[in-house]
Amino acid sequence: MHYLFSDTERLILPVPFELVVRPASAQRFLKRAVEAGDEWGHVLSAYPDVRCEPLDFHYVCLQNISAFGSELMADLAQHFGWRGAVWGSLLAALSQDARYLSGLDTARRTAPRNQWAMDLAQSILNGAAPLNDGALIEWLSRLRAQLAPLPRLPVNLRRCPSREETAARAEAVRVAYRNGDFATALAQARR
Incomplete structure (x- = not known):
């Protein structure tokens, strides 16, 4: 994984997966979301200073698009099952960036029913x-088109530590424990 599982999970948690699991339900949901964007366009244009509940999906999309890249696409496709594969595919479609085509191949293997x-x-x-x-x-x-003029706010996704970093932390915990420094061992383990 490129990003911590918990950070990515927090990012995609608000996505209404049950409404985008099938083409027909996704079409109905997207239609309602776009119509809300049309109706509440004056509020949407005031983002991020003003928000309203009917535009929640727009805000979720903006946050996810702000964080979206090849590495997040790979994480979604490989580690979040059908939900990650479907959402990653929809984000790739919203981005219109061909560099996500390879991520779609991975998503195909993850979610054969979708x-x-x-x-x-x-x-x-x-x-x-x-x-x-x-x-x-x-x-x-x-x-x-509704999302295009809106600002992209930074999204903090923490990177997963490398294997070397993980091994070094584990060794630091072992050394502290062997030396009887249990407070340091516990602090290192919590990191």
Whole structure:
């Protein structure tokens, strides 16, 4: 993993996964979200100073897009099951950045029952004609347009320690424990 599991989990926790698990429900949900963006556009344009509940999905998207990159795509696809694969695919589709195509291949292996999300993202990233997802592509495009002018706020995702760092910490705990310095051993273990 590139980022700490807990940080990534905290980032994607507000995503309404049950509403984006299937194409039909994702289409209905995205339609409602875009319509809320149209209706509350005056409030959306005041982000981040003003927020309102009907635009919560927009805020979740903005936060995730701000943190999104190849490493986060890889973490989502490899370590967060179908939820990470579907969400990573939708973020890749929103980004319209072809560098996420390789992450979609990993997501395909992780979520074989949710191929529609990877197919959708791949068609958007390749600029290919949609197979049966024209409405989904339209709603994603409109959501992207609503989010485009809004500022991206920094998102702090802590990097996972390397194996060498983990081994060094474990050795520091062992040394402190052997020397009878239990407070230091406990402090090192908590890090």
